[in-house]
Amino acid sequence: MLRQYELVERVLAYDPDADEAMLNRAYVYTVQKHGSQKRASGDPYFSHPVEVAGLMTELKLDQETIITALLHDTVEDTLATVDEVERLFGPEVARLVDGVTKLSKIETMSDKERAAENLRKFLLAMSEDLRVLLVKLADRLHNMRTLHYIKSEEKRRRIARETMDIYAPLAERVGMYEYMREMQLLAFEQLEPEAFATITGRLASIKSEEGGQVGSIALSIKQALAEAGLKVEVSGREKHPFSIWRKMAERHVSFEQITDIMAFRVLTESVEDCYTALGVLHRTWQMIPGRFKDYVSTPKMNGYRSLHTSLIYNNAMRVEVQIKTHEMHRINEFGLAAHWAYKQGELPDGQVGWVRDLVEILEASHDPDELLENTKMAIYQDRIFAFTPKGALYQLPKGATPIDFAFAVHTNLGAQAVGAKINGRHVPLRTPLGNGDVVEIIKSRSSEPQLSWLAFVVTGKARAAIRRAVRQKERAEIAEIGRKLYEEIADRLPSKIGKKALADAIKRLKYANEEELMVAIGSAKIDDRQVMEALVPGSAKNLPASENWPSQQRAIAVRGLTPGMAFKLADCCHPVPGDRIVGLRRVGQGVTVHAIDCLSLASGIDADWIDLSWDARTDGAVGRIRAELYNRPGTLAEMAGVFAKNHANVVNLEMTQRENPFHTYEVDLEVRDLAHLTRIVSALRASDAVAQADRI
Incomplete structure (x- = not known):
């Protein structure tokens, strides 16, 4: 664990103007507040926030972020309050601490509900200040490093799954590949222990058998580039175990069939040298068609830039090579965090636009499953690049359609889409887009999102917007039904009613407004008697039977059954009085009543058939x-x-x-x-x- 003076010295090394006294005060504060609390490992609890702060110093982040890392657990896990933090460390730190504070467990919620609520609050805080995300990622990374100390396997797997599904993809989306790789590796070890042990064992065996092969290939690449007059750094490594396992699963192949296990990095002095180096490598070794990607001219959404190619080394071995400048490498490894540190918090719009998409999804999603599904769609998919007719570039998941593209450009454009052209040719809206396509959306102001679009859209933003629009329209239609039924109910009252009576009824029935009442009537949440009583108290007491809705009580005379035998009306045919009916009775079950012409009766060969008839008292x-x-x-x-x-x-x-x-x-x-x-x-x-x- 970092000592107090070591942490302060780290910050002062890259930020001499940092407030040394405040940093010391924050360190002492977290040690005092966490006191004798222990972690699962047996270490003092305050060692965790100190280590998280240490991770933030490695990214050379500002002092407010370092202090937030030190204090991020104090509000939930100790007697500290946000007001106290604000008084001692200022409003900015208090706001960041409040954003990062872990949420109290809500035991009455399901796992999905709890995960969705955590994600909901986290996304809102992150959208206000992206430093919340940086601290949260460091917090999760350190927790994953000590996950093996938790005794409960179920808890370890739950945390690992959440890390794999949410935090590792978020780290990738902000370009923090070092965090992403380590999170994936630690989660992989918990979720697939046998596969983890097998692959890491194979990699260790290959490394010992082949000795310095990685080093010799790296030296060959460096010599070839040096002969072309290029000054470069070359390093190599075996690929990430989780990356290998995922490739095995996607391709349905064994470990032995994975040929490109080695990856090499070439760091150059300039962008021009990147392309020169690429040409040298392609002339020296055969490149594998379809494996070249240019992320220098067209960066990933998270700002990642590099040239990727795959070569056949010595006519047998496939190796992957990434070519980038030193500056690109620094940004690539720590992404948004590196940019924040070096540009005083000024981030390119492309690197934070996806956060706005997540907030839109947050506003449109109305249940936990939908929020988790749409968020995962938005942060965890391979990308393609498509252009507007004016040349604006949009990154989308593989399989995206013109509807996904339209919603990516603007929610209103997606809502009004009626047709599309790809590369100047009219295509159906469900057509998958390819890399480099130019997409023109044909729109109409009278159009609206269609429920059928959900069958082919792939982006979380589009799916959330379509569902919200459909729900709003259905709500309006149900309210329209409710208003018609309300008018019919009002006509049956003994006297004409006015707006005051309606306002009073809304209060008595405890609805927020008139629309809420109409929706309740249209969706049958309340019946006519309740509405009449709320409008004119006492008006429904003496209604004649013909003025009342049919009772839900039904009586059926069943010949050959013991009185009181349980029965239910079949959902498949919904028999009503006047239908010829028959009963099916199975061992251990009651009687199910079907209409005599119900198609489901064909499945009743294992049941006793009973002749039934409607009782004269049946009234609905x-x-x-x-x-x-x-x-x-x-x-x-x-x-x-x-x-x-x-x-x-x-x-x-x-x-x-x-x-x-x-x-x-x-x-x-x-x-x-x-x-x-x-x-x-x-x-x-x-x-x-x-x-x-x-x-x-």
């Missing part, structure tokens, strides 16, 4: 219909009007397909009997808003 059941509506304003409200006019209560409404010019809905309705349901279907078919209606 739930029937299901499918309706195809024309996609134009007012059609959903017209369907709702048909339901209201026929006194049918909507139990559930779901849009199952959205393909212009039709929208298809499945609706569960409380009806009195088969005749009632048949009249509703007939009324729908007679409506100009409905293209087709059938009972399911």
Whole structure:
């Protein structure tokens, strides 16, 4: 562990103007606050924040970041408060500490909910100041270095999986490849211990058998370049164990079939020397077609720049070579952190644009699964490059489509897309883009995102935006149904009601506003009696039976069964009074009631069949219909009007397909009997808003 004077000397070595007294005060503060707390390794707990601060000094970050690293656990794990930190170390440090503070575990949440909530708050803090991300990555790296001290295998694997899925990709996205590689290696050891042991053992064996082969190849490369008059540094290594394992999994090959296990780095004095060196290597050794990548002229989104090529050395061995300048190498290894340190926090827009995309995804996602899925899409995919007609460059995941491209340019462009041209040729919106494609988006202001797009988009930003737009439209449509039903309910009241009565009803029912109430009515979260009572207290008490919605209580007389035998109405056919019905009884189960013409009866060969009939007291059941509506304003409200006019209560409404010019809905309705349901279907078919209606 770094001693106090060692940490301060490290900071002063690259920042002589740093506040030495504040650095000392922060060190003492974290030691005092963590006191006698211990880590799983048995070390004092304060050794962790001190080591994280040491990692920050290696990146030569400003004193506020170093102090934040020292204090990052004090607010959660000790009696320290953000206000106290602000009073002692200033508002900037307090804001950063608050952003990095680990969240308290919420035991009532599922793992996904907890992970999503941690990620949500982390992304918001990161979007305000990227130094939060740098400290968090260093915090996670040090925790991974000591992960083996945790006794619970389940906990070790959970932390390793989170590191592999979230933190390693984030490190890659900001160009911190050293952090990424070490995180992946440590996580790989926990998640795939047998594969880790096998691959590291094979690599060690190759290294001992071949002796200095890596060194001799590096020397050959350096000599070839020196003869061309180039001053370079050349180094070589075996590839990362996790990288080898991933390649084996992707290609479905064994370790012996992986031929390019060795990788070499050539560092030059200038960009011109990079291209000169590339030419020399390609003339000296045969290059492997399709393996050359120019990230110098077209950098990765995280700022990574280098020339990549693969060569066949001595007619047998494949080796990978990366060619870059010394400056590129420094930026490549520590990415955003290196740029921050050397440019006083001024970051290229391209390096932080993806953070804005993550915040957009955060705002659009409404459940844990969706947030985690879309975020992983945004941070962990191979990239391609595509251009607008004016030459603006956008990086996208492999497999991206014109819709993904449109949302990458601007959310509004994606929402209004109706067509696309790739390299001047009209193509379907689901067409995958290739490297270097020029993409032109054809838009219409009257257009809107389509649910069917989710079948082919691959970016988290596009998926989140489409889902949000579809949810908003469906909410508006449900509210429209609710308003129609509300008007029908209001007509049944003994007197006309005004805005005050509606406002009072909203308060009594505890909804935020009128729209929330209409959505609740349209989605059948509340029934007509509740609405009537809220509007005019006492108005629903003496309603005649004909004015009430059908009861959910059903009585069925079953011949040959013991009274009280459990039963349920089948979800596949939704039988209603008036249907001929039959019961299926299986050992250990109750009776399932089907309509006599239900197709699912074919699977009942292992069940006892029982003749059933409806009891005369049965006063309602739930029937299901499918309706195809024309996609134009007012059609959903017209369907709702048909339901209201026929006194049918909507139990559930779901849009199952959205393909212009039709929208298809499945609706569960409380009806009195088969005749009632048949009249509703007939009324729908007679409506100009409905293209087709059938009972399911």
